[in-house]
Amino acid sequence: MMPCWSRINILCSSVTTLSPKASGAPLSIILARNICRRAPSAFDTLRRTPSTSPAPTAKTGSIDGLSRHLRVPVVAFRTSPGHLREDDFPGFQRWEKRNERGRGNALRYGLSSVQGWRGEMEDAHAAAVALPRGLRRWSFFAVYDGHAGSRVAEHCSKHLLEHIAASNPDFQSALNEDHSDGSSSSAESVANAIRAGFLSFDESLRTLSEKHWWVHCGSTAVAVLISPRHLYFINCGDSRAVLSRGGGGGGGGGDEPYFATRDHKPDDPPERERIEQAGGVVIMRRVNGDLAVSRALGDFAYKCAPGRGPAEQPVSPEPDVVVIERREVEDGEFAVLACDGVWDVMSNEELCAFVRHRLEATDDLERVCNDVVDTCLHKGSRDNITVLLVSFSAQRHCVENMHTDLIRVVITALSKAVHLVSDCNDCTIA
Template sequence: MGIYLSTPKTEKFSEDGENSRLRYGLSSMQGWRSTMEDAHAAIPDLDASTSFFGVYDGHGGKVVAKFCAKYLHQQVLRDEAYLASDIGTSVQKAFFRMDEMMRGQRGWRELAVLGDKIDKFTGMLEGLIWSPRSGDRKDQVDDWSFEEGPHSDFSGPTSGSTACVAIIRDNQLVIANAGDSRCVISRKGQAHNLSRDHKPDLEVERERILKAGGFIQAGRVNGSLNLARAIGDVEFKQNKFLPADKQIVTANPDINVVELCGDDEFLVLACDGIWDCLSNQQLVDFIRDQLKSENKLSVVCEKVLDRCLAPSTAVGLGCDNMTMILVQFKKPTQSGTSVDEQSSAKEVAKIESKSTESGSYLGKDSS
């Protein structure tokens, strides 16, 4: 049977929620894959004025994706930069912090608890034996790597995960992405890219990979990983003479800060299981058509998943795990001019780049 099941698992986990500013729906489905390695986070009220949404697509296992879904938004919220209203810096630091937190005794134990049943039992047992008196207090989360125990030298997981998150505060939208999960916004029906897929053949990725001592074979990093950026994947982050953002594979996200306007209709976060089957514009068109007759956003997401599911594993596309979050803005966020009344130069000027390598953009879908 290999990595595929004989029949797909089409049962879906779906959820809806809202606040005064927006409403969201999400759905995830295992599909043809033998295991479910996607995870997600949807927190409409990260604080009184901020919403957080994230999609995490695991590879080589589910634990890193689940770890990110559990902890990444917490790290954003507690960072000093966030408290100073610098959301871009706080989310970038949170991506790197995931790798740091997954090391050492506490990192090993948490990954074990998030893993399969055998690992979960083992992890819980180790926790009872080796946890310090402070236990798992939430205010000690940043001290995990310093806990003593039989796995104190654990360097981190060999599996990994993409991470694509959207943080919305008032008229500001912050997108952070590492990997090939993707965020797209519909502006007056036109799909706009808010993230870039980090594939090894991109020039900036190839340059970093080669400088760090890696190579690219058959479109994969060291002939293995088809992503150039990801959280986890410790085997590609072993050069002690290089900082975290210069490793063969890095967790360093592209950060886009975009000013929302009244023409913005909805936001989509989805793993590559969706984007392999539909272009940005095709997905936006499909959603807009569904919204004419369906008000429940999770149902719209479910219809997208069913639309993308392959009838068999013969082709390959449509056989991956699928997760999608749809965020709809309840009302215009500002009374300013529309996109059609702005020059492209002014539109680009709205976007603040926090990434030192790839830069930010708001591009129309050309496919």
């Protein structure tokens, strides 16, 4: 949010640039166009309120004169009431959804993401139903929520998995143990290798940040690595993953998730203690009064405490890794990975209940993710939104399939009835 005096200065300077020839255009539209041109971030705070009156018209000469005076193209008015083109305003909200789907290893996934009210799309994701190099029975899904730009999140989506699995000798040795006996000790070795992969990736990212000046850019990460025996939930930051099983969570209500990752916020006691021991402070629930997460990849401006390791810095790149045996969730329904644009407006229980009810009506995971995005926007989310839904069940026998089966039964019954009537008629004639 811009300071009040800045918005007043922009508004005043916008008024002074108006030409007497601009009388044919509504003053509110011209002011909004000027404000957006002078400070695009300020326009993120505006709201578009549809009007019930017909769109105004303007004389071509007056608009052309205004365009020459402002040296920018002026709003082109539509004939439909209350709607402006998004291209008329740089930094205006973008509602185009990006969708993706896939299947493999007895899994299905769907994804939906939208830029929303933000001036830039800073989210990224990774989805691989079968990993290369002898890991075809392993799957990996992740959501990355960038801040101060999308560069770190995009780099994570392309290269983090490689640092975890392909170029990590600790992971390869732990993998051999997991293949041999699948014990809890081997699963913990894989978890330790994942943590080591995060730290090595963050160190490689430091070199790039110094080269491309990414010191103030960073990204959270939430992921799930799925092996034939285990689920490895990985979290670094305030993005979140939830796991739902049939009948709800253990010991809770029917909508309670079986498992949910823990957000890394600066005001949490363990996180605050690490930040203060590294010489940082927590002000207004932010690291040094600025960063709203206490763990992230990148953000090297907060990783400069001398004499301390990478996991002991005010902002740590070390993730939490939780291992769950797949036999514990044999009746598992789905897992949801999402950025904080979802969790700002929906609780774990609300999201699990929403997804479960939608899956009873459709097998289309993309459609379910789109419904989650639309619901979050309706609830007032102003952040980028990315939702990745992983289904552990086979093709569900949903309501749509039940309707199809019912129609098929009815058609079969009618066909048999027609044949019986025909046979009776033949017998009567004979």
